[in-house]
Amino acid sequence: MTSLDTAHCLRVALDATVDAGPIALEHFRRPIAVADKRKDGRYDPVTEADRGIETFHPSPSARGIPGPRHRGRGARQRGQQRDLLGDRSIDGTRAFISGMPTWGILLGLVAEGRPLVGVMHQPFTGETWYAAAGSGARLRVRGHEQPLRCRADASLGDAVLYSTHPSMFGEPLGARYEALATRCRLQRWGGDCYAFALVAQGGIDLMVDAGLAPYDILPLVPIIEEAGGTVTDLEGRVPLAGGTVIAAANAAVHAEALSIMSGSESRR
Amino acid sequence: MTSLDTAHCLRVALDATVDAGPIALEHFRRPIAVADKRKDGRYDPVTEADRGIETFHPSPSARGIPGPRHRGRGARQRGQQRDLLGDRSIDGTRAFISGMPTWGILLGLVAEGRPLVGVMHQPFTGETWYAAAGSGARLRVRGHEQPLRCRADASLGDAVLYSTHPSMFGEPLGARYEALATRCRLQRWGGDCYAFALVAQGGIDLMVDAGLAPYDILPLVPIIEEAGGTVTDLEGRVPLAGGTVIAAANAAVHAEALSIMSGSESRR
Numbered sequence: 001m002t003s004l005d006t007a008h009c010l011r012v013a014l015d016a017t018v019d020a021g022p023i024a025l026e027h028f029r030r031p032i033a034v035a036d037k038r039k040d041g042r043y044d045p046v047t048e049a050d051r052g053i054e055t056f057h058p059s060p061s062a063r064g065i066p067g068p069r070h071r072g073r074g075a076r077q078r079g080q081q082r083d084l085l086g087d088r089s090i091d092g093t094r095a096f097i098s099g100m101p102t103w104g105i106l107l108g109l110v111a112e113g114r115p116l117v118g119v120m121h122q123p124f125t126g127e128t129w130y131a132a133a134g135s136g137a138r139l140r141v142r143g144h145e146q147p148l149r150c151r152a153d154a155s156l157g158d159a160v161l162y163s164t165h166p167s168m169f170g171e172p173l174g175a176r177y178e179a180l181a182t183r184c185r186l187q188r189w190g191g192d193c194y195a196f197a198l199v200a201q202g203g204i205d206l207m208v209d210a211g212l213a214p215y216d217i218l219p220l221v222p223i224i225e226e227a228g229g230t231v232t233d234l235e236g237r238v239p240l241a242g243g244t245v246i247a248a249a250n251a252a253v254h255a256e257a258l259s260i261m262s263g264s265e266s267r268r
Numbered sequence: 269m270t271s272l273d274t275a276h277c278l279r280v281a282l283d284a285t286v287d288a289g290p291i292a293l294e295h296f297r298r299p300i301a302v303a304d305k306r307k308d309g310r311y312d313p314v315t316e317a318d319r320g321i322e323t324f325h326p327s328p329s330a331r332g333i334p335g336p337r338h339r340g341r342g343a344r345q346r347g348q349q350r351d352l353l354g355d356r357s358i359d360g361t362r363a364f365i366s367g368m369p370t371w372g373i374l375l376g377l378v379a380e381g382r383p384l385v386g387v388m389h390q391p392f393t394g395e396t397w398y399a400a401a402g403s404g405a406r407l408r409v410r411g412h413e414q415p416l417r418c419r420a421d422a423s424l425g426d427a428v429l430y431s432t433h434p435s436m437f438g439e440p441l442g443a444r445y446e447a448l449a450t451r452c453r454l455q456r457w458g459g460d461c462y463a464f465a466l467v468a469q470g471g472i473d474l475m476v477d478a479g480l481a482p483y484d485i486l487p488l489v490p491i492i493e494e495a496g497g498t499v500t501d502l503e504g505r506v507p508l509a510g511g512t513v514i515a516a517a518n519a520a521v522h523a524e525a526l527s528i529m530s531g532s533e534s535r536r
Contacts, residue, residue, distance in 0.1 A: 190458015
């Protein structure tokens with residue numbers, strides 16, 4: 001177990017995340033410079049708002065949180081045992097530049113391989129989802145607080161399944177996702193981090209995304225787990241390296257979805 | 269030309285639409301009864317919130333707006349020359365039951381085959397898009413007003429293209445939509461009525477949806493047109509019967525998208 005004061009870390013992370021909201025809103029729905037950050041031909045926008053948030057300090061590490069310095073969106077996880085992730089980068093840049101409020105500012109703390117604290121802030125809707133391991137998950141909506149609970153009685157057959165965009169899945173993941181979708185009540189695209197947050201809220205029962213960076217998902221893990229859900233990679237482990245991630249409202253839905261997405265069902 | 273007082277009609281429509289917001293929010297993100305309204309096997313949810321809004325009066329027609337009575341989501345357009353459409357039904361029920369804020373409450377007025385007044389209200393985000401023909405389009409966000417302007421200088425090659433879900437397109441529309449997407453800078457799913465509203469706001473340059481009812485689209489037509497955009501069906505006409513609809517930030521982008529979606533480009 002860790003000796004970290006997770007309640008203190010959560011307060012610091014909440015302040016740091018919510019404080020970055022106005023920076024993002026300065027650019028949201030305004031003409032902004034959009035750079036293409038990838039060289040491989042796939043369009044991957046990064047905006048002035050991203051950079052403004054990444055360079056915005058004071059650093060949480062200067063405020064009593066131990067471990068290596070926090071890191072920006074572009075930084076790689078290098079196997080440190082204790083780290084701040086996300087650093088208030090915008091997740092969902094494509095939604096951001098479109099004006100859709102499904103992006104968020106994420107910040108999380110991982111210690112000894114375990115996501116302990118997570119915050120997601122959506123400054124346009126005025127929502128903040130947050131959790132610290134062992135203390136439950138909560139949503140603050142413009143001053144009103146409420147506990148977060150996944151839909152504990154969800155089954156795969158009545159599940160609402162989300163993902164962000166079909167292009168994120170190569171094969172065989174794309175075909176497996178299609179097979180999963182046919183088993184669910186409703187499938188929708190356009191999720192971004194907002195759909196992960198709605199798993200914790202109980203509206204969505206299953207969110208499967210691929211190609212995630214660690215900082216895209218680790219801040220959301222404590223929020224979903226503390227609300228009763230399960231979040232893993234395709235090996236059924238904590239998604240410390242990102243990649244393909246399955247977040248489910250309960251362990252039963254997660255087990256069925258993992259079986260389909262990992263291909264183990266078809267090999268039985 | 270019509271002798272309608274469109275400014276008065278807009279005020280009535282704004283009141284009627286915004287007044288329905290709290291009814292929808294009573295059910296949003298709460299466990300709700302969801303009925304399946306179709307018999308053909310496709311899942312098409314209708315919620316208590318829908319019915320609450322549909323049965324919520326006072327009727328706008330009792331408040332000085334001429335023409336036949338307003339109509340609910342389930343009603344069919346019967347060719348009347350002057351009508352209230354939408355009647356504060358929720359557009360985007362799938363988003364609604366998922367907890368996503370991309371649904372809206374729509375109300376519009378069509379007179380002599382021309383959409384004259386349109387309102388879209390999103391009570392969770394606190395946004396109201398509205399327009400009356402000849403008077404410009406505006407967005408009110410939690411008390412702040414701003415004019416709406418489509419991106420006048422958008423070209424197809426740098427356009428952000430949205431739609432709601434691939435399943436709405438049969439063939440050959442699906443293949444045409446894919447061809448259109450490869451010509452645009454960015455394609456995203458998960459739009460609902462919110463993506464049409466963002467065409468008027470300038471974040472999205474092109475929104476193409478299929479299978480729309482008249483009350484799904486006609487309230488949005490004055491909002492997009494007054495912001496400088498173009499909205500038609502596949503024949504290039506006012507989408508009085510709904511169906512497949514192309515909404516674009518300007519006439520040039522619209523013409524290119526219409527050419528591809530109508531199949532006339534491939535026949536050239």
